[in-house]
Amino acid sequence: MDVTIRQLKAFLEIANVRNFRIASTNLGMSQPSLSALLKDLERKLGTALFTRTTRHVSLTNEGAHFVPIAEGLVRNFDLVIKNAWRDIKDRGNRVSIAISVTSIIPLIFPKLLKELSQTHPDIKLRLVSGLTRDMLERVTLGDAHLGIISAMPTPKLFTSRKLLSDRLVVIGRRDDPVMQDGSPMDWELLRRQSFVAWNSGGGMRNVIDMTPQLAELMERSHYEASNWEALKGMVAVGLGLTVVPWIIAHQERGGNLIYREIAELPGGAVSGREVFMAERRDAPRSAVTQIVVDLIDRHIKESTAYAEKT
Structure with missing residues (x-):
């Protein structure tokens, strides 16, 4: 098909300003050259991208659909060129x-x-x-x-x-009595605790939800957050325990939080990532x-x- 990056950028400029005269000025080319670029692009794609009158320019349905595609192609092209130049310099x-x-x-x-x-x-x-x-x-x-x-x-x-x-562990305040025992927490103990949850639909919540019992703990929580810093603050003020990967819990050692392993739960081992x-x-x-x-x-x-x- 041999569509060029110049044609894509010309198309996007016209789509942005909806005016051939302004677009040609912004691109530093004559209006006839810009029209020729667009006409060749439409020929290669086999469809009209704009509806044009003497006073109005608008995208066709196909043109509107092509905008995000062209944006992605231009963005990726620029990124590849930038990285190639960086590699040459370095x-x-x-x-x-x-x-x-x-x-x-x-x-x-x-x-x-x-x-x-x-x-x-x-x-x-x-x-x-x-x-x-x-x-x-x-x-x-x-x-x-x-x-x-x-x-x-x-x-x-x-x-x-x-x-x-990266196994999952329970993390809570160091002064919480339930966190003092160094042994793994079993299901009977876990289900009696209050928990703050990772946001439903997030990547970490998806990992936790692979273990039904842990998913239950998340579901009954009154508080959710999408990142560790927010959850950490909730745990730190005593709103409950939470479940985190050991990579996160390990980095909190020596602070106000402490973690406990999770024992094998009814139905099998605890999922992790x-x-x-x-x-x-x-x-x-x-x-x-x-x-x-x-x-x-x-x-x-x-x-x-x-x-x-x-």
Whole structure:
């Protein structure tokens, strides 16, 4: 089809201002050139994108449907070009990591970055965070060399392996009598407690809801929040206990909160989440990326081993 990025940008500018004269001025081209670009785009797509009169320009139904598609294509194109230029400037010394499991960042990366600055000061490490689907898109587009995510990606596009299993635990105030016992909490004890909940429909709530008994505890809660800082505040003022991955609970050690393991519940073990490292299948791992991967593996192993002892 050979649609060009210039045609897409011209289409979006016309769709934005709904005026060929203004659009051509904004794009720095003549109005006949702009009309020719659009006409060729419509020919390639096989449909009219605008309804035009001498005084009015409006999108057709097909044109309105094409706007978000064109926006996505232009955004991805610009991102790929930006990243390609960054790679050229950095001469292969940059490693970008897209992370959806944000709780892993304070667990391992401060120490990892400190070590990296001492052993390989020439390596530039860039961390970005967001939803799993957005982080995988960054890996797909080459904006990130690695993805650290909480869902196994499709093997057709990515290679992946499990970094760790992130079990669920109960966390509460250190001075709460129910938290004083170091043994795992069984169902009879859990069901007598008040809980604050992760928001229904969120990624963490979906993980918790895989265990029916924990889902019941979340459902009966009067208070919900979508992030850990909000839930932490609720727990800290005594509104109840909550359920979190051990990565989060482990980082609260030494503070006002403490966690307890959950015993096997009626019907089976407690569900948890798994954390994966993903890479684009058709992009060979560079020597610099391998150095960072080795550091991630070692720091996760050390942090996990320490957590098992505390």
